[in-house]
Amino acid sequence: MKCIYCNTDSTYRERSDGSCKRCHRRFAFEPKTMNKQFVLTDKAFQAAINAVSEKETLFFTPRQLYYQLLSPKVKPPKLNQKGSKGWVGVTIIVIFFSIWIPGFVGGVMSAFTHNDLPPRILAGIVPPILLGLVLWWRFVPLIGIAFWLSTIIGELVALFTKNWLTGLVIGSGLFVIGLLLRFLVPTPRGKGAKKLIGKLAKRPPISYDYFKTTLLDRWLAVHGQPLKMLPEGGRLRPALRNQSESDMEQYSFDRLLVVDKAETVDVLLANNLHFETNMPIVSLDGYPQDVFPEVLKTVRRNLNLKVFALHDTDAKGCLLPLRLREDSSWFPQPNITVIDLGLTPRQVAAQPALLLQKQTRLESLPPELKRNLSPGERRWLQAGNYAELANFRPARLMRAIFQSLQCAAEEEQRLKAAAASDPRGFFQTSQPTARHPTDQPPTSGGWPTPPSTR
Known part of the structure; x- marks a missing residue:
């Protein structure tokens, strides 16, 4: 963990006393002993302060710091916002790679191993798994699952029946069924998106009270008051009040x-x-x-x-x-x-x-x-x-x-x-x-x- 003062990286053993091995400044947080639900370092807390204050140019409230600290911890749900043309392109890519990758990998491995069965198994199962994971992460989970399962099942059927045409027909049929399910299952597009977003909305992993009493108070005790942080609850410091009622x-x-x-x-x-x-x-x-x-x-x-x-x-x-x-x-x-x-x-x-x-x-x-x-x-x-x-x-x-x-x-x-x-x-x-x-x-x-x- 790096020190916010000298930027020295200290291992867990080197910071066993809770301080930096070089400048001996204290750390406010120890990730090894924190709640696994929300692990925090001094660098992360300082980055949140710099972000919410725009590098100490704007005043902020503790509650705004709380949400800023949580923003990288809670990612918004990945929702489909592509149009129908996007799905045509994805389908073409899937069909192309489902034919090219197994054939190419299987052919190369067959040339080096002089054995037909293991290369076919590797070429028929490993690439679909990898491509299915990419489709899951980048596009839509349902298409990734459909491609993954249909290709693997088709390859296994072909291996055990020794009839590649049967495997191709079964795999293609399962993939078509997956695509049909994609259009039948509602996805967050248009007006329906707002309803689904409400269901998928993320909740904070920690409460504001926990942040204030456990994290913020610890930071204040070790590193002091952030320059631009305002008191909580509408108690603006007198030095910041420049309004005059006389005129x-x-x-x-x-x-x-x-x-x-x-x-x-x-x-x-x-x-x-x-x-x-x-x-x-x-x-x-x-x-x-x-x-x-x-x-x-x-x-x-x-x-x-x-x-x-x-x-x-x-x-x-x-x-x-x-x-x-x-x-x-x-x-x-x-x-x-x-x-x-x-x-x-x-x-x-x-x-x-x-x-x-x-x-x-x-x-x-x-x-x-x-x-x-x-x-x-x-x-x-x-x-x-x-x-x-x-x-x-x-x-x-x-x-x-x-x-x-x-x-x-x-x-x-x-x-x-x-x-x-x-x-x-x-x-x-x-x-x-x-x-x-x-x-x-x-x-x-x-x-x-x-x-x-x-």
Whole structure:
């Protein structure tokens, strides 16, 4: 295991005292004595810190570090996303190699061994096994299994019956049956993908509480506080708070971002998203408390205010847009536009790499969710599933917010231009909708589906 300070590699015997053999700095983790379900080294933990902080340029929360640490440990399910033309190509490749490889290998081995039976066995069984494993790993398991079994059975039948035509017919028939099963068994393509992804979604191998009390506390005790890590639970360090309420009334804001957790507010404020977008950021429970009343008072004066809701994929989070729209304690004006940025269950279903959490106790869903979630989404929540925004690193989270704001602004300009070119009023304007960045040519980052306007 390598030391994070001098990069010296120490064997288990050389680090028996828990320190580096060269610089004698302590190791935080010992893979040999850790739980086999989740083995960790100091280098891996440091790499997760560098990744989530973009090499110590962005602030992050402990929960974001938790998900970043798990991201290489939990791989998304390998799903088929190729079209029908791809399957034609795979089938042609399979048929070609099923004929060429056994013949070539068998011929070469027969020339050197002067014995016909062993080369035929090796040529008929070993290449299909290898090619079947490649098909399993690279394309689809069912085609790999079909090719593997059909070829082996066909070769064995030919060897024992001494009739190669019979073996060829049986092997080819089994392979055709395998291909037919491939098209009869549903695969994750199109709309059916989201349902299957939900079943295949990965669960974290360790809980956040275990990460915090066992791994993070151990790291802090040995190596100290990471430079860009924020305190947990919405307690932004005073040195990072640069907001002033004395001249708040001099400003006018066209946009407001409301999130469901104070720690999400902290990471966005610490990374200056509010300055770069000229948009205040507050939480549902009134955080940050020192400026929340002034912010709410200021934004209420703007009748054209647009409110963006950002939340986890749980029942409380999915209710956030409705509450902002209908709770008069937030906005008494009935014409306030509320745009749901997510996360919603349908957005989570489109990203199989996200780690899902499971509630230990299922609760009945609020009836209001019927107004903005489909029956399938409600069933997904009712089953105790939820996903957290902390799945996303700060850079990706802010990039998605930037893109959604830009799309909302472009949509508003389009509607204004259409209305201005229609002086007789035949063009009926509507509330702007925040189009999702992936409605355009694919770009990096962003949410998986278009957010909705409530």
